[in-house]
Amino acid sequence: MEVPTYNCGEFIVYKESITRNNFGRILAIVDTDGKLKVLVQRIIQFAELPTNLQSRNRRERSYNEVWLLDREMENAIIIIELQKIVRLATIVILYNEDNINNITSIFIREILYKHQGHWKLRNVAYSYRHPSEFAALDELVTNLPIYKLYIDLYYDDFGTFRNVYHSLGGVYVQIGNLPFDKRKQLKNHFVIGFVPFGGSFNEFIRPFVDEMKQLEKGIIMDVQGNRSFIIASLGDVTADLPQGNDLAGVKRHSAIKGCRTCNVTKDFWTSEGLDLSLVSRYHHITNNQFEEISLASNITRSNEIATMYGLRLQPSILDELKRERHLQSPQDVYHLTSGKVLKFLKITIEALSLEGKSEFIKFWKSFEYPRTWQKLPNPISHIDSFMMSDCLHLAMMIPFILNRFLKPTHFKKLELALFQRRTGVSRSDLAVNLWVKCWVLMARTMTIAFKHSFTEEDYIQLHECLDSERKLFSQAFEDFENLPNLHVNYHLLLHARNYATLLNTGIDKRFSSTNNALTNLPYHLKRLMNDWFIVEKPFDPEEDISNDEYISNIVLKKRIPKKYAEKIVPNDSGFRRELASVYQEMGYEAAFFESSCRYYELICFSVEDNGINTQYRLHVGDVVTTISEEEGETFALLRSIFSHKRNNQRFAFIVIDKFEITNQKKLECPVYRLRDTQRIRPISELDTNSTAHFIHYCNDDECISGSCHDFGNDLYIKNMYFFKAI
Structure with missing residues (x-):
């Protein structure tokens, strides 16, 4: 008996329950706990349609028509075991109704979806096609190992010198299905070259496109001494708004229809209630539009049609490769977010009075930033010098800075009155609170957008934050109305779901794990070993001074005189008993205290995790995260760093005061008490x-200008908007 073969994109009949079979479409074959299973998009029949959509016409068509359930609907995509597949089914998706008379099998021409809480049906043409329909690979007959790669392309213009007109277009590639921590490494960024100012991108990229065409068919290469068959295809194409539109064949965002993901006109970019399913750009529809442009009778008519569709006269050179131009050209979250932050920062600075600017700079200078950060440029005098990382860093902190001093008197009267009028807030003090809330919302949205991975709950939070940010900012500030960077909030959720992250857009392992030789294994935290030895100066890494294979190059710096250190941590009998107890926890039954402790301001060490060596630097006064079997993960303030000699080897220890969470919140962040x-x-x-940033909870005039804290107040705010941006 011949074993049936099932391919992605095919339609099947599967057992939905003991007594009921149903139709479905195979989206992917996935590996779940070592077992192959099938990811299926559900198909429903007439009786399952909402009653308001069960028209007479659809009832008459239902004898040979079924309906596809939109992928974004709850339970639209299910995972089933292979044994639940009954057979293949012959179902045709009717993208073009001109062929309806030639179809004798079951067909699909509508998709059931929800918009603003209401069930609706749309034509199946308004949907993204499965890759098997536009990028199918020939079945390979070879005994060689097969490796399939995604090649991600990055393109960005940048000034060779600050504030110059001429620019270079940097182009580099990455292997998209490398694990995320490998893609972050500089050695895995492969520079193709630079497009000079005025140069042709098409001429520059032609050799790359020609090589990719060969790789799409597959070539034989030597991989670690073994002949292997290598197949590669274009993954995502990431660029800033202007260049990204060029690479998608769409006019730039100053055009009437200048979004590369949808057809919404620029006067409605931040409007409420857009039905994205009906206004999105789809590769197959855009192909027809390009064909219409090319068949126009003259260049004037071609320009008219191109303007009507918001397209360039010619498709992108990258369209010669197998890709979905609109899905695989996501907007870059780094450029978008930093652009929004910079615009809002300029609006905020411009709205402040002279007194307000003076107070802002005073509190900005005295704020407790993470020690590892470089100094930020002055946001008033050097705002045009801000880089993307500066914008993101300041956005993490500015809600807390403003919260420490901002009052109605710090605003220009006309600016605050305009803000109140646009938002409908009558009291000036409430308007100031709302202004700070705008910064909180922007910081919260940014933090979620920059997560390394998403759960279903994260996707919901991302959608809520993006939606709230778009509504509030377009209402409160005229400069944000129909802003391209804010309009993209409509599309970021789609990109996050497609790529499982918005960072350095990677490939979702669910859709590549069965045919991907470089599968991204789940990231697991490696618990550090019980202890390791230290030295006070750099040492030869070949020297075996530690029984912990993940820890190396431990260096203690800036020794503190004992008399000062012991004012903070007295070296008394209680201290020695606790140190002996810690030695016992580490597996040493006895400890000898004939040698004194040495105290330091900071410690540096390297940790190897997932094959990557990372250098860490901790300073007295930093907030650290500790892990123990008894308490799990806790936050603590680093009071002291010291070393103690035992059997001619020095061990490093820390003294910490732990934070205890309270039931209070400030700026949507939890408040902790320092014990x-x-x-x-x-x-x-x-x-x-783990990284954490805590800010002293300054109450009214307790702390002088935010620089001299009253530590009688032991409350601290955990900055939930702090993350490693770049």
């Missing part, structure tokens, strides 16, 4: 994969 615990812990309990 005077002064616990000694080994360095091994530090969670180097």
